[in-house]
Amino acid sequence: MSDMSLTAFVLILATFFAAGTVKGVTGMGLPTVAMGVLGALISPLAAASLLIVPSFVTNLWQLLAGPALGPVLHRLWPMMVAICAGTALGAALLAGSDTEAASTLLGAALVIYAGYGLLARPLSVPSRLEPMLSPLIGGLTGMVSGATGVFVIPAVPYLQALDLSRNDLVQALGLSFTVSTVALALALGAHGAFSAGTMGLSLLAVGPALIGMWVGQKLRNRISLATFRRMFLWFLLLLGAEMALRAVL
Structure with missing residues (x-):
């Protein structure tokens, strides 16, 4: 990316600031926003390579800020192993x-x-089904994240359907996103997707992402979370529809 224009450079950093702000307000969304916006400007592979470092740093922060990692990890480790396996398959x-x-x-x-997010009602997963569903959901999440760089499908709806406290849910999401980020980085690295220029820009993107998270956390108590979330989801819906239909129009 050594021939990147100044405009593209500014747009990339602004995207990570916006993505960090969304994550600061909602607790998730940095990779989703970054991939959605950057994927419309550059190739999905380049976008996924850029999000690795800021995604890892912000998700690790979220993971370690939780109250008790041990019980969450003990409960969800089959899902995390399956995420790694699925990502390796999807990244091809x-x-x-x-x-x-x-x-x-x-x-x-x-x-x-x-x-x-806009239409579905909250789900509930019976505890007896969790040992069977966790690896399945993890594998599907890994394949989706490996193929698209988006870590949320179907992991987020599944984790929200488990009987987790609010703090445990935030930590579980941080765990899933962190594992997905590391798995994606290793998978893309195995395919030779990284370059010195890409990693350097990914490191530079950490600053705007963290500033955005701080701004988002400050905004959290000043705006309606429900209204912000609906606007965010409509934005993703329109952006995703444009990307999905681009090839056939």
């Missing part, structure tokens, strides 16, 4: 030469996530 598409297919899948993932 993201790192491949068919960027049009990757963009379409990314758009579809954004539409599904936004549509679920």
Whole structure:
């Protein structure tokens, strides 16, 4: 990316600031926003490579800020192992030469996530089904994140459906996102997707992302979370629809 224009550079940093702000307000959304916006400007592979470092730093912060990592990890480790395996399988598409297919899948993932958030009722998973569902959900999440760089489908709806306290849910989301980020980084690295320029820009993006998180946390108590979330989901829905339909129009 050594030939990147100043305008593109500023847009990338502004995207991570906006993505960090969303994460500061809602507790999630940095990779989703970053992939959605950057995926419309550059290839999904380049966008996924850029989000690795800021995503890891912000998600690790969220993970370690929780009250008790041990019980959450003990409960969810089968899901985390499956995420790693699924990501290794899905990353072949993201790192491949068919960027049009990757963009379409990314758009579809954004539409599904936004549509679920806007329309679906909260689910509840009986505890007896958790040992069977956790690896399945983890594997599907890994394949989606490996192919699109989006970590939320179907992990977020599933974790929200478990009987977790609010603090444990935030920590569980941080755990899932952190594992997904590391798995994606390793998978893309195995496909030779990283370069010194990409990693340098990814490191630079940490600053705007953290500033955005701080701004978002300050805004959390001053705006309606429900209204902000609806606006955020409609934005993702429209952006995802445009990306998914771009190849056929």
